[in-house]
Amino acid sequence: MDETPAIDIRCLRVDYGDFVAVNDLTLRVPHGEVFGLVGPNGAGKTSTFRVLATLMEPTYGEVILSGVDVLENQEEARRITGYMPDLAPVPSDLKVWEFLEFYASAYRLGSHAQRRERVAECLAEVSLTDWRNSWCNQLSRGQTQRLVLAKTLLHRPRVLILDEPASGLDPLARRELRQALQKLARAGATIFVSSHILSELAEMCTSLCVMNRGKLLASGTVQEVREQLGSNERTLTATLLYQAQAAADWLAAQPAVAAVQVSSNQVTFRYTGSDEEQADLMIGLMQSGARVRSFEEKGSSFEDLLVQVAENNRIAS
Numbered sequence: 001m002d003e004t005p006a007i008d009i010r011c012l013r014v015d016y017g018d019f020v021a022v023n024d025l026t027l028r029v030p031h032g033e034v035f036g037l038v039g040p041n042g043a044g045k046t047s048t049f050r051v052l053a054t055l056m057e058p059t060y061g062e063v064i065l066s067g068v069d070v071l072e073n074q075e076e077a078r079r080i081t082g083y084m085p086d087l088a089p090v091p092s093d094l095k096v097w098e099f100l101e102f103y104a105s106a107y108r109l110g111s112h113a114q115r116r117e118r119v120a121e122c123l124a125e126v127s128l129t130d131w132r133n134s135w136c137n138q139l140s141r142g143q144t145q146r147l148v149l150a151k152t153l154l155h156r157p158r159v160l161i162l163d164e165p166a167s168g169l170d171p172l173a174r175r176e177l178r179q180a181l182q183k184l185a186r187a188g189a190t191i192f193v194s195s196h197i198l199s200e201l202a203e204m205c206t207s208l209c210v211m212n213r214g215k216l217l218a219s220g221t222v223q224e225v226r227e228q229l230g231s232n233e234r235t236l237t238a239t240l241l242y243q244a245q246a247a248a249d250w251l252a253a254q255p256a257v258a259a260v261q262v263s264s265n266q267v268t269f270r271y272t273g274s275d276e277e278q279a280d281l282m283i284g285l286m287q288s289g290a291r292v293r294s295f296e297e298k299g300s301s302f303e304d305l306l307v308q309v310a311e312n313n314r315i316a317s
Contacts, residue, residue, distance in 0.1 A: 004066070004067050005028040005029055005030055005031070005064075006029050006030060006031040006032075006033070006065065006066055006158070006159055006190035007027070007028065007029035007035070007052070007063075007064075007065055007159060007190065007192055008027075008028050008029075008062075008063070008064040008065075009025055009026060009027040009028070009048075009052075009061070009062070009063050010026055010061055010062040010063075010064075011024055011025075011026055011060070011061045011062070012024070012025040012026070012048065012051065012058055012060075012061035012062070012063065013025075013058060013059045013060050013061055014044070014047045014048070014051060014056075014058050014059055014214075015059040020214050021044050021047040021214050022044040022047050022048055022051075022058070022214045023044070023213075023214035023215050024061075024215070025044070025048060025061070025211075025214075025215075025216055026216070027209060027216065027219065029190060029192060029207075030190075031066075031188070031190050032185055032186075032188060032189070032190060033185065033190055033191070033205075033206045033207060034181050034182060034185045034191045034193065034204055034205045034206050035190070035191065035192050035193070035205060035206065035207050035208060035209075036193055036194070036195065036201030036202075036204070036205035036207070036208030036209070037049075037192065037193070037194040037195075037201075037208065037209055037211060038194070038195055038196065038197070038198050038201050038208055038209070038210050038211070039194075039196060039210060039211035039212050040196050040212060041196060042213070043196075043211040043212050043213065043214070044211050044213075044214040044215075045163065045164075045194040045196075045211060046086070046163055046194075048211075049083070049085075049161050049163050049192070049194065051063055051070070052065065052070065052081070052083075052159075052161050052192070053081060053083035053161055054070055054074045054077055054078055054081075055083070057071065058071075065077055065080060065081055065158075065159050066080055066158050066159060066190075068080060079155070079157075080157055080158045080159060081157050081158075081159050081160075081161060082152040082153060082155070082157030082159070082160045082161065083152065083161045083163075084148055084149060084152045084160070084161070084162045084163065084165055085163050086163045086164040086165075086167060087167070088148045090136045090137075090139075090144055090147060090148065091136060092135070092136055092137035093135075093136075093137075094135070094136050095132070095133055095134065095135055095136065096123070096128065096131055096132050096133065096134050096135075096136060096139070096147060097119060097123075097132045097133065099136055099147065099151070100119040100122065100123070100147075100150060100151055100154065101115055101116065101119055103151050103154055104118055104119055104154050107154055107155045109154065109155065118154060119154070120132075122150040122151075122153045122154055123150055125150065125153060125180065125183070125184070126146040126147070126149050126150045126153075126180050127146065127176060127180070128143065128146055128147060128150060131143060140173070141168055141169060141170075141173065142169050142170065142172070142173025142174075142176065142177070143173075145165055145166075145169060145173070145177065146176065146177065146180065148165075149162070149165065149177070149180065153184070157189070158188075158189060158190065159189070159190050159191075159192065160181075160184065160189055160190070160191045160192065160193075161192050162181075162191065162192070162193040162194070163194050164194050164195055164196070165177060165193060166178075166195060166200055166204075167195070174200065174203075177204075178203055178204040181193065181204055182204065185206075193205065198210075198222075202222045205222075206221075207219070207220055207221055208220075208221075208222065208225060209225070210225055210229065217229060223274065223275050233270055233271070233272045234270075234271055234272075234297055234298060235268065235269070235270055235271075235297070235298045236268070236269055236270075236271050236278075236295065236296070236297050236298075237266055237267070237268045237295070237296040237297075237298075238251075238266065238267045238268075238285065238290070238292050238294075238295055239265060239266050239292070239293045239294045239295075239296075240265050240266070240267065240290055240291055240292055240293060241265070241291040241292075241293055242265065242291060243289075243290065243291070244262050244264070244265050244266065244267050245262055246289070246290070247267050247285060247288070247290040247292075248260050248261075248262045248267045248269075250284075250285060250288045250290070251267060251269055251281075251285065252269075254281060254284070255273070256271055256272045256273035256277065256281075257269050257270070257271055257281075258270045258271075258272075282295065
């Protein structure tokens, strides 16, 4: 079995004069993943993506995509890569199908009939077939993002690099985008997607990493990232039919549980156990006789995580 990663970044550094945008980034992403890159503005996300997309050269470092060295073989790297920048421009004087056929022609995707067939396939992949005859300037923000994604898919790239594709989308549009990306990953594509909102990526990614001030802070599953950042704590609320105090007393005696509070028929507490331990905790609570109607979880926001990291002196000044 080929264990060559889809994305292999080694000691990547990007300088703009005296400013270090990306500082010694090393990262490996397996094939078939939806891998997230999360970080605030200025974290180094776009600079990293521009290097991967062959739009700029790094100060030093190596980037290898599906075995292709991006710096040594730019043309081959571009053939296997699809790049979707943040707020990609879409012309207002073209219809959806015209926009895609223009790019299909630029990519030299076979005959006219073959290009039209590929355009139809990409529209179907992003659920825009019913809008193929619409003017581009009549599309909603979510539809426009999906149109740009369809353009990015035209040449069947093995690696997709998507810079904040969900920015500004409403919940329905984000869900549609998430479903489209997960479908592409199941078909074999590797997707590297960025956002400054942790919860946004947690919903769509199999794994993710966190950057700030050009440095990699954590990488892995959402659970692993929280643990690496030293903030695995989340707040849980159980809503009960009755006997909330008895449930609170039981919870207070359990490991990794703290600050148990009762309000009417709800019990709220802080929890630092793993996902598996949390599942066992919920089972145990119900087996204790508690009549649980619902659970709600609130984890730390990305902003909260960065604040905690800064307080622990884990972000270099």
